[in-house]
Amino acid sequence: MKKIYLDHNATTPVHSEVIKEMLPYYRDIYGNASSFHQFGQQARKAVEEAREKVVDFIGAKSGEIIFTSGGTEADNFAIKGVAYANQTKGKHIITSSIEHHAVLNSCKYLEKQGFRITYLPVDKYGLINPEEVKKAIEDETILISIMHANNEMGTIEPIAEVGKIAKEKGVYFHIDAVQSAGKIPVEVKELNVDLLSLSGHKVYGPKGIGVLYIRKGTKIQPLIHGGHHEKNKRAGTENVPGIIGLAKAIEIARITVKEEAIRLTNLRNRLWTSINEKIEDVFLHGHPQERLPNTLNLSFEGVEGEAIILDLDMKGIAVSTGSACTSGTLEPSHVLKAMGVNPRLAQGAIRFSLGEDNTQEEIDYVADMLSGIVSRLRGISPFYQKKESKDLYKGA
Amino acid sequence: MQYTEKVIEHFQHPRNVGEIENPDGIGHVGNPICGDVMELYIKIKDNIIVDVKFKTFGCGAAIASGSMLTELIKGKSIDEALEISNKIVVEALGGLPPKKTHCSVLAEDALKFAIDDYFKKQGKK
Numbered sequence: 001m002k003k004i005y006l007d008h009n010a011t012t013p014v015h016s017e018v019i020k021e022m023l024p025y026y027r028d029i030y031g032n033a034s035s036f037h038q039f040g041q042q043a044r045k046a047v048e049e050a051r052e053k054v055v056d057f058i059g060a061k062s063g064e065i066i067f068t069s070g071g072t073e074a075d076n077f078a079i080k081g082v083a084y085a086n087q088t089k090g091k092h093i094i095t096s097s098i099e100h101h102a103v104l105n106s107c108k109y110l111e112k113q114g115f116r117i118t119y120l121p122v123d124k125y126g127l128i129n130p131e132e133v134k135k136a137i138e139d140e141t142i143l144i145s146i147m148h149a150n151n152e153m154g155t156i157e158p159i160a161e162v163g164k165i166a167k168e169k170g171v172y173f174h175i176d177a178v179q180s181a182g183k184i185p186v187e188v189k190e191l192n193v194d195l196l197s198l199s200g201h202k203v204y205g206p207k208g209i210g211v212l213y214i215r216k217g218t219k220i221q222p223l224i225h226g227g228h229h230e231k232n233k234r235a236g237t238e239n240v241p242g243i244i245g246l247a248k249a250i251e252i253a254r255i256t257v258k259e260e261a262i263r264l265t266n267l268r269n270r271l272w273t274s275i276n277e278k279i280e281d282v283f284l285h286g287h288p289q290e291r292l293p294n295t296l297n298l299s300f301e302g303v304e305g306e307a308i309i310l311d312l313d314m315k316g317i318a319v320s321t322g323s324a325c326t327s328g329t330l331e332p333s334h335v336l337k338a339m340g341v342n343p344r345l346a347q348g349a350i351r352f353s354l355g356e357d358n359t360q361e362e363i364d365y366v367a368d369m370l371s372g373i374v375s376r377l378r379g380i381s382p383f384y385q386k387k388e389s390k391d392l393y394k395g396a
Numbered sequence: 397m398q399y400t401e402k403v404i405e406h407f408q409h410p411r412n413v414g415e416i417e418n419p420d421g422i423g424h425v426g427n428p429i430c431g432d433v434m435e436l437y438i439k440i441k442d443n444i445i446v447d448v449k450f451k452t453f454g455c456g457a458a459i460a461s462g463s464m465l466t467e468l469i470k471g472k473s474i475d476e477a478l479e480i481s482n483k484i485v486v487e488a489l490g491g492l493p494p495k496k497t498h499c500s501v502l503a504e505d506a507l508k509f510a511i512d513d514y515f516k517k518q519g520k521k
Contacts, residue, residue, distance in 0.1 A: 306455035343430040380413050382435045382451040
């Protein structure tokens with residue numbers, strides 16, 4: 001059976017060059033980077049070289065990069081860390097209603113501790129309006145946290161504009177760049193951000209490693225206490241192989257990002273065109289242009305998402321739903337809900353997220369398979385009538 | 397998703413899919429705005445379910461539950477059919493993941509509503 005992976009926004013395979021780079025740090029250079037002896041100092045040297053690669057990747061300065069256990073910790077650290085360190089100034093935070101749960105649930109946690117959170121709405125494409133950010137800022141506002149690009153439907157937010165506003169108003173600005181990094185350029189100066197989260201495993205690096213960029217001078221309180229690691233900001237023995245792997249992965253991404261973005265956009269558009277030709281009543285979620293090159297989120301009228309995924313899985317194709325079908329209520333995705341997508345359609349949302357190994361042949365195969373699957377499932381659905389019968393209905 | 401072979405088999409080849417023209421009873425359950433929905437159509441002759449069809453907007457477990465239920469009740473008397481609970485459907489499918497139990501409840505409810513609808517229609521005759 002074929003094996004076609006179209007779930008790169010969930011996680012990516014580790015690049016073989018990355019694995020090669022990591023291996024010596026498990027067996028040969030295994031020292032604790034905090035140790036004084038040569039075993040430790042060799043590891044320390046490698047960690048600091050890796051840190052410089054991250055510095056180059058996002059246009060930061062030395063000393064502004066903190067390694068974390070992943071994107072979730074980076075988001076938690078940015079939000080809670082800034083909130084706790086600046087609560088004497090105020091207890092108001094602005095975010096959007098379509099953030100990843102690492103951000104949303106950190107904000108909800110802070111709400112329980114007396115912080116006030118403004119969850120900005122989005123338009124039908126999932127875009128926030130920078131003017132609304134401006135309006136939401138109060139004297140008490142200490143942080144704005146907006147994702148660079150959405151993980152479910154790929155819409156790219158107007159970060160540079162929000163960055164300008166935040167800077168003018170003197171409010172810290174955090175972006176969750178976990179989905180955008182490696183797919184589109186991410187540059188902290190251009191975007192005017194004070195804090196930025198990254199994750200290794202979304203950019204063909206290992207799991208369990210992430211980065212929080214903290215602009216020099218940003219007041220932030222550590223969340224993990226222990227030794228004096230990471231300039232007293234994040235305790236815990238450095239995950240040396242993970243750090244090396246992440247650095248190698250972004251080093252590769254830095255070189256390939258522009259070309260790969262063009263290739264993936266073409267491939268993704270081919271998938272969309274092909275699906276659109278073969279299947280009626282398909283809806284695209286997210287911004288038609290301002291979108292990650294690899295992401296395609298679609299609903300097929302009358303069909304529930306998990307059923308499509310299961311059918312595709314039988315054909316060796318891995319995709320994911322936008323909706324979390326975890327309970328009896330089949331609660332649709334908070335992202336699509338915020339965009340005002342009809343709940344019934346939202347329940348059928350499927351996310352295709354392409355990556356570096358995907359080929360045109362695979363994409364064509366997926367479109368072919370999908371056509372049969374959707375028509376089969378529509379045959380079982382009480383909610384789907386063919387166009388002809390719909391037109392008849394309208395005429396009646 | 398950890399589905400049993402039986403669930404997968406019914407998902408891929410569901411039995412008795414469709415609608416019945418002039419059915420003797422219809423069971424329509426689920427939230428019309430959001431969530432799983434199941435429709436069950438029954439034809440009854442001499443107190444026996446002689447034909448049954450279903451449609452569902454739902455996940456793999458909902459499709460398999462609907463399919464299994466129709467197999468279990470076809471040819472049965474109304475009383476026998478009313479004995480078929482969601483537990484029996486789950487057992488017949490070799491089990492369902494816990495968070496998918498509601499799909500089998502949906503099937504059981506659809507059946508009860510369909511039989512209820514049949515009795516109502518009978519009462520009116």
